[in-house]
Amino acid sequence: MFRSGWRIFFVLVITMFMAGSVIAADPIKIGALLSVSGPAAFLGEPERNTAQMLVNEINKAGGIKGRQLELIVIDTQGDATKAVQGVNKLIKDDKVVAIIGPSTTGDSMAVIPIVEKAEIPLISCAAGIKITDPVKKWIFKTAQNDVLAVARIFEYLKKQKINKISILTVSDGFGSSGREQLVLQSKEAGFQIISDETYGPKDTDMTAQLTKIRGGEAQAIICWGTNPGPAIVARNVKQLGIKLPLFMSHGVSSKKFIELAGDAAEGIILPSGRVIVANQISNKELQKKKLLSYINNYSKLYNVEGDHFGGHAWDAMMLIKGAIERGGGNPAAIRDQLEKTKKFAGIGGTFSYSPQDHAGLTKDAFVLVQVKNQAWTLVK
Amino acid sequence: MDNSSQLAQYILSGLSNGAIYALIGFGFAIIHNATGIINFAQGEFVMLGGMLTIFFLVFLQLPIVPAIALAITLATVVGIAFERLAIRPLKNAKPLSLIIITIGASIFLRGAAMLIWGKDTHALPAFSGNDPLYIAGATILPQHLWIFGISILIIILNKAFFNFTITGKAMRACAYNSYAASLVGIDVKIMVLLSFVISSAIGSMAGIIIAPLTMTSYDVGIMLGLKGFIAVIIGGMSSGLGTVMGGLLLGLLESLGAGYISASYKDAIAFIILLLILFVRPEGLFKKKETQRV
Numbered sequence: 001m002f003r004s005g006w007r008i009f010f011v012l013v014i015t016m017f018m019a020g021s022v023i024a025a026d027p028i029k030i031g032a033l034l035s036v037s038g039p040a041a042f043l044g045e046p047e048r049n050t051a052q053m054l055v056n057e058i059n060k061a062g063g064i065k066g067r068q069l070e071l072i073v074i075d076t077q078g079d080a081t082k083a084v085q086g087v088n089k090l091i092k093d094d095k096v097v098a099i100i101g102p103s104t105t106g107d108s109m110a111v112i113p114i115v116e117k118a119e120i121p122l123i124s125c126a127a128g129i130k131i132t133d134p135v136k137k138w139i140f141k142t143a144q145n146d147v148l149a150v151a152r153i154f155e156y157l158k159k160q161k162i163n164k165i166s167i168l169t170v171s172d173g174f175g176s177s178g179r180e181q182l183v184l185q186s187k188e189a190g191f192q193i194i195s196d197e198t199y200g201p202k203d204t205d206m207t208a209q210l211t212k213i214r215g216g217e218a219q220a221i222i223c224w225g226t227n228p229g230p231a232i233v234a235r236n237v238k239q240l241g242i243k244l245p246l247f248m249s250h251g252v253s254s255k256k257f258i259e260l261a262g263d264a265a266e267g268i269i270l271p272s273g274r275v276i277v278a279n280q281i282s283n284k285e286l287q288k289k290k291l292l293s294y295i296n297n298y299s300k301l302y303n304v305e306g307d308h309f310g311g312h313a314w315d316a317m318m319l320i321k322g323a324i325e326r327g328g329g330n331p332a333a334i335r336d337q338l339e340k341t342k343k344f345a346g347i348g349g350t351f352s353y354s355p356q357d358h359a360g361l362t363k364d365a366f367v368l369v370q371v372k373n374q375a376w377t378l379v380k
Numbered sequence: 381m382d383n384s385s386q387l388a389q390y391i392l393s394g395l396s397n398g399a400i401y402a403l404i405g406f407g408f409a410i411i412h413n414a415t416g417i418i419n420f421a422q423g424e425f426v427m428l429g430g431m432l433t434i435f436f437l438v439f440l441q442l443p444i445v446p447a448i449a450l451a452i453t454l455a456t457v458v459g460i461a462f463e464r465l466a467i468r469p470l471k472n473a474k475p476l477s478l479i480i481i482t483i484g485a486s487i488f489l490r491g492a493a494m495l496i497w498g499k500d501t502h503a504l505p506a507f508s509g510n511d512p513l514y515i516a517g518a519t520i521l522p523q524h525l526w527i528f529g530i531s532i533l534i535i536i537l538n539k540a541f542f543n544f545t546i547t548g549k550a551m552r553a554c555a556y557n558s559y560a561a562s563l564v565g566i567d568v569k570i571m572v573l574l575s576f577v578i579s580s581a582i583g584s585m586a587g588i589i590i591a592p593l594t595m596t597s598y599d600v601g602i603m604l605g606l607k608g609f610i611a612v613i614i615g616g617m618s619s620g621l622g623t624v625m626g627g628l629l630l631g632l633l634e635s636l637g638a639g640y641i642s643a644s645y646k647d648a649i650a651f652i653i654l655l656l657i658l659f660v661r662p663e664g665l666f667k668k669k670e671t672q673r674v
Contacts, residue, residue: 041499171644198644202603204594207393208638208646215386228501228595235593239512239521240389260503260595263510 027063027070028329030055030320031090033101033111034125034313038077039201042227042256043103046310047125048073049302050294051100054317057297064324076102080110087111091118097331098323100316101125103309106173112139121335123319125312128177132358140338140358142315142348144273148363149250150181152271154189156368156379157220162245166195166218168209168233170225175201178224178249194218199229207236214242226251231260238264245269250366254307258374269379271366273308273348280378281367286345294347311347318346385517390639391632392515396524398631399531403586404608405615405623406538407579412617413555414575417478421462421486422583423605424493428455429584430596431493434502444507452584458489459580463573486601493598504591523592530589534582535624542620551575603647610654616664625666 032051035044055071063069072094074086083102090096091114098121102108105128112131115122116138124131124141131141157165167182169175175198186193194216197209210233213221221244223233230252237246246268248257253272258265274281278291294314298306306314322344323337341360344351349365368379404426411419432451436442442450466481473481507526512519542548553561554571562568587596587604594600607630612618614626630650637649657665 037499045499198642200644200647203646204590204600204604205393205397205635206643208390208635209643211386211389211393212639215383228597231501231503231595235510238510240519241512241514256500260501262503262505 027068028324029070029072029094029096030317031087031094031096031099032071032073032313033076033083033086033090033099033103033107034073035078035103035107036073036075038075038079040078040104043125043309043312044075044078044101046307047101047103047313050298050306050310050313051317053297053301054314054321058321064321064329067329072096076104076107078104078107080106083107083111084114087114091115091120096120097329098122098320098334100313100320104173105131105177108141112136115139120331121320121323121338123316123338125309125316128173129359135356135358138335140319140353140360142319142346142351142360143312144250144348144361144365145359146178146181146249147185148361148366149271150178150185151363152366152368153222153247153269154185154191155363156269157191158189160245162219163190164192164194164217164219166197166213166216166221167193168197168199168206168213168221168223170201170229171198172201172225174226174249174251175224178251182222182224199225199233201225201229203229204232205236206233207240210236210240210242214240218244220245220247222247224249224251227254227256228260231257231265234261234264234268250308253369253376254309255305258371258376265371265374267371269368269370272369272376273311273365274367275306275308275311275347276376277367277369277378286343286350287347290345291347308348315344315346315348315351319344319351386639388516388518390635392518392520392524394632394635395628396520396527396631397635398611398628399527400586400590400604400627401607401611401630402615402624402627403527403531403534404583404604405611405627406534407583407586408609408612409615409617409623410579410582411575412612414551415467415475415478415572417467417475417482418609419576419579420479420482420605420609421489422579422608423601423603424486424489425455425459425580425583425601426587426590426604426608427493427596427598427601428458428489428580429587430504430591430600431497431502431587431598432584433588433591434504434596435497437504438502444505448588451588452581455584455587456577456581459576460573462580463576467572467576468569486605490598490601497598499598501595501597502591503595504588506592507589521593523589527589527593530585531624534585535620539620547574607650610650610657613654613657614665616666618664618666622664622666626664629665 034047036048055069059068076083100123103125105126108124108126108131121138125143127143129145169179195213199206223230230248248270250271253276274287275291295306323334327333327337339353341353349361351360353360369376370379407422432454433447436447436450462485466485506523508522550566551571554568558568611627611630612623615622634646634649638646
C-alpha cells in the first residue's frame with residue numbers, strides 16, 4: 001500500500017516535469033491585488049473572475065508570443081494593510097512583471113509608494129482621482145473618475161434647465177469623493193445645492209433625509225453610493241411620494257440595483273460605462289464588438305452578466321497584454337508601452353494614455369442610462 | 381411642504397423603525413431573563429429569518445407563507461442547536477464566558493451565511509404592495525402596518541405567555557432564582573432551551589417582516605442586533621412594555637435627530653443614548669430599582 005503510494009507520487013512528479021518542459025519557457029507572471037471578499041467584494045469578485053477568464057483565454061490561444069501567462073491573485077479584503085502585505089509578496093516572492101488592481105482607492109493609495117519604488121507597472125481598478133493625479137511614473141488606472149461621472153450628469157441637468165439640486169451621499173470613501181466633486185462642480189456650473197445630506201453605509205432607512213429634501217425647493221436629487229443604500233433611497237423616494245427626478249452614480253450600474261429597488265428604480269438616470277447597454281449603442285462605436293464578446297463569454301462562464309466593475313479588470317489585463325506584445329515581458333518595457341497606448345477601445349471606454357495622463361479617459365467614457373421597464377435604456 | 385407634515389413624517393418613520401428595534405430587543409430580554417446572559421448572536425437570527433425566507437422563496441420556489449413558516453422553523457432549530465452545542469455544555473461557566481461564546485457564535489453564523497448565500501444583498505417582495513398610504517401629510521408603506529401589527533401581536537402573546545401559562549410562570553421563576561426554581565421541581569435546562577426557542581423565533585420573525593423594507597444580506601444582523609440591544613437596555617431588560625418603549629424612543633430620537641440635526645449623527649445618537657443609560661440608569665428608564673438584582 002505504502003509502496004504503491006510512493007510509486008504514484010514519483011510518476012506524478014515525473015509527468016509534471018515533463019509537462020513543464022513542453023510548455024516552453026517560464027510563464028509571464030502578472031499579479032492581481034483585488035478585494036475578492038469583504039465590503040468591496042462587489043468590485044473584487046467580478047474583477048478576479050474577469051482577469052482569470054482572460055488569462056485562460058490567452059493561454060488557450062497560445063499565450064503571448066508563445067509564453068503562457070500566470071495570474072497570481074491576492075485578496076486584499078478591502079484592507080490597506082493586507083494590500084501592502086500582498087504587494088510586497090507579489091514583488092519580492094512572485095517577482096511579477098505587472099500588477100492589476102487594487103479595487104478600491106484606499107488600497108491603491110496604500111500600495112503606490114511601494115510599487116513606485118520597486119518600479120513595477122500597476123494598473124489600478126479604482127476610481128479615485130488621486131491615483132493618477134498628479135501623474136506617477138509607474139501607476140495607471142482604468143476605472144472612470146468621479147469627475148467625469150459628475151460632469152456627465154451636470155451636462156444633462158443644464159440641458160433640462162435644472163439648477164437647484166439636493167444631494168444625498170453615503171459616508172464612505174466613494175460617497176465623500178463623489179460629494180466633493182458634486183460640490184466643486186456645482187460651484188463651477190452655477191448650480192445651487194439646496195440640501196447636502198449623508199447616510200451611513202449600513203443604514204436601512206433614509207426617509208428622514210429625504211423628508212428634509214422634500215421640504216426644500218430642489219428640482220432634482222442626486223444620490224451617490226453603492227448597493228444596497230441607493231436601492232433603499234429609491235424605495236424611500238417612492239414611499240414619500242417625491243416626484244423630483246432622481247439621479248444615481250455609476251456605483252450602482254449593474255442589474256443588481258434594479259433587482260433590489262424593484263418598481264422604485266423606474267425613471268432613475270445614472271452615468272455608466274457602455275457595458276450595460278452594449279446592444280443599444282451604435283454599431284459604429286469602437287467598443288461595441290468587445291463589449292458584446294465580454295458579456296457573452298463572462299455569462300457563459302459564471303452564469304451572471306459581466307458588469308461595469310469586471311470591465312475595469314478586463315481593460316487592465318488587455319492593456320498589459322497589448323504592452324507585452326509590443327514591447328516584451330520586462331516591467332520597464334511594459335510601462336513604456338502602456339504610456340504609448342492610443343485609442344484602445346475597452347470595456348470602460350476608449351483609452352489614450354500619455355506622459356501627462358495616466359487615467360486615459362474623457363467624459364465620453366460615460367453614457368447616461370435610464371431604468372425603463374426594469375431594464376437599462378440609453379439616454380440620447 | 382409645511383413643517384407639521386415634515387414632523388409627522390419624522391415621527392412616523394421613527395415609530396416604524398422603533399417597532400423593529402423593540403422586536404429585536406425582545407429576543408435579548410427573553411434569553412437574559414432566563415439565563416442571565418446577553419445573547420449577542422441575536423442579530424444573526426434576524427439575518428437568518430430574512431435570508432432563509434429568500435432562500436425558500438427564490439431557490440425552492442415555495443409560496444410566501446410556507447417559506448416564512450419554514451424559515452422561522454429552521455432559524456429556531458439553529459437556536460436550539462446553538463443552546464445545546466455551545467451554551468449547555470458549559471453549564472457552570474461564568475456569564476461573561478457565555479457572552480463571549482455568543483459573540484463567537486454570531487461570527488460563526490455570519491460566516492456560514494456568507495459562504496452559503498454569498499455576499500449579495502437580497503430584497504424580499506412586500507407582503508401587500510408598495511403603494512404608499514397617506515396619514516396626516518406623512519406617508520408609510522403597507523409593510524409598516526405589517527410591522528406594527530405583528531409587533532403588537534407578539535407583545536400581547538408574550539405578555540399572556542409569561543403571565544398566564546404555567547410554563548411562562550416557570551420561566552419567570554427561573555429568571556428570579558434558578559436554584560429555588562429547581563427546588564420546586566422546575567426543569568431549569570428545559571426553560572433555558574425554551575428561552576432560546578422563543579427568542580430565535582421572534583428574532584427571525586423580525587428579520588422576515590423588515591426584509592421587504594431594509595433588504596437583507598449576510599451582515600445585516602450586526603447593526604440591527606446592536607439597535608435591538610440599545611432598545612432593551614433602555615427598557616431595562618424587560619420582556620414587556622419597557623423594551624417596546626425603549627425601541628420606539630430610540631427610533632424617534634434617531635429620526636428626529638437625522639431630520640433636525642444631521643443624518644451623519646444618526647448612529648452616534650443611538651450609541652450616545654446607550655452610553656448615557658449605562659452610566660446613569662443601568663437598570664433602564666422604565667424600571668424601579670430592584671435590590672435583588674446584584
